[in-house]
Amino acid sequence: MPKHLHVAAAVVRNDKGEILIARRPATVDQGGLWEFPGGKLAPYETGRQALDRELCEEVGIQVESASPLIRIHHRYPERAVLLDVWQVSAFSGEAYGREGQAVRWVKEEDLSQYSFPEANKPILKALRLPDHYMITGDAENEEQWLQKLHVALNTDIELVQFRAHDLSEEEFVKRANAALELTRKAGALLLLNAEPSILDRVDADGIHLTTERLSHYASRPIPAGKWLSCACHNPTQLQMAQALGADMVTYSPVLATESHPGVEPLGWQEFHNAIEPIPVPVYALGGLGRADIRRARGLGGQGVAGIRAFWPQGAV
Ligand SMILES: Nc1nc2c([nH]c(=O)n2[C@@H]2O[C@H](COP(=O)(O)OP(=O)(O)OP(=O)(O)O)[C@@H](O)[C@H]2O)c(=O)[nH]1
Numbered sequence: 612m613p614k615h616l617h618v619a620a621a622v623v624r625n626d627k628g629e630i631l632i633a634r635r636p637a638t639v640d641q642g643g644l645w646e647f648p649g650g651k652l653a654p655y656e657t658g659r660q661a662l663d664r665e666l667c668e669e670v671g672i673q674v675e676s677a678s679p680l681i682r683i684h685h686r687y688p689e690r691a692v693l694l695d696v697w698q699v700s701a702f703s704g705e706a707y708g709r710e711g712q713a714v715r716w717v718k719e720e721d722l723s724q725y726s727f728p729e730a731n732k733p734i735l736k737a738l739r740l741p742d743h744y745m746i747t748g749d750a751e752n753e754e755q756w757l758q759k760l761h762v763a764l765n766t767d768i769e770l771v772q773f774r775a776h777d778l779s780e781e782e783f784v785k786r787a788n789a790a791l792e793l794t795r796k797a798g799a800l801l802l803l804n805a806e807p808s809i810l811d812r813v814d815a816d817g818i819h820l821t822t823e824r825l826s827h828y829a830s831r832p833i834p835a836g837k838w839l840s841c842a843c844h845n846p847t848q849l850q851m852a853q854a855l856g857a858d859m860v861t862y863s864p865v866l867a868t869e870s871h872p873g874v875e876p877l878g879w880q881e882f883h884n885a886i887e888p889i890p891v892p893v894y895a896l897g898g899l900g901r902a903d904i905r906r907a908r909g910l911g912g913q914g915v916a917g918i919r920a921f922w923p924q925g926a927v
């Protein structure tokens with residue numbers, strides 16, 4: 612991999628939930644486009660140190676609390692950059708353009724109206740995705756299954772993958788439509804672990820491709836307005852998912868898991884190494900739960916996915 616220009620940038624939120632963006636001066640690289648404030652790491656600086664310094668220099672605020680959001684390797688024609696993107700949830704001072712640049716607080720849903728550099732696309736996706744991703748599990752019957760989904764959505768589940776390899780297509784479609792009613796009401800996203808053509812029968816928010824299905828496509832099999840999730844287990848599959856334009860991937864098994872006995876776990880170091888070059892939000896999967904979310908994010912992941920940790924167990 613060629614040497615990347617290492618840049619720290621921040622998604623700063625105010626107490627109204629708005630996000631701070633700044634306009635790059637017309638005369639610099641990517642001039643006229645909007646950006647998240649930040650800049651190049653000075654020698655010997657960590658990403659976090661550069662973040663604090665750049666935010667003070669560029670927009671006059673002092674960072675009080677920040678956590679990693681996503682790391683993006685991107686190659687522009689003239690240079691390669693590594694964007695080390697943080698979320699800043701607490702700061703002091705009043706933001707203004709200290710270098711004379713325009714700055715603006717915008718609602719998250721309005722960010723898409725602004726033109727950002729090409730490398731920023733995954734940031735906008737990562738921002739819209741939660742830090743945990745529930746994969747549905749079993750139940751005694753359909754009624755109990757829907758009840759479990761309802762319970763999960765009432766806790767804090769915002770992203771659901773409907774996985775049920777033992778249902779016929781008819782049963783799958785019927786249950787998916789019932790699930791969709793619940794997720795829509797809860798404002799959660801529903802992805803179907805099924806053939807992409809199922810979207811003709813269920814207007815779900817997207818598709819999750821198993822590794823097997825992933826290998827059948829040379830280009831993105833669903834429209835841009837739907838979410839594409841892919842299951843990956845090695846670096847080659849991560850590259851395939853990226854090439855398909857995946858909006859998120861699961862990477863597994865990070866730890867040993869009861870659902871896949873006998874499969875050698877990858878471990879956290881391998882998780883980190885494999886996902887580092889992939890500019891797609893990655894959920895760590897396999898034997899993990901809520902307590903692992905911080906670690907997954909610290910290693911460059913979007914968060915944690917799982918069945919057991921999130922799907923209500925036992926009777927509900
Ligand atoms: N700060 C920032 N840089 C970005 C974003 N997206 C993106 O591709 N970049 C790229 O990352 C590099 C950041 O450089 P910069 O111009 O902010 O660096 P800097 O603040 O240290 O500027 P300086 O060279 O004037 O001291 C540029 O090549 C820019 O195009 C973004 O959202 N924020």
Ligand SMILES: [Mg+2]
Pocket residue numbers: 648649650651665669
């Ligand atoms: Mg800058």
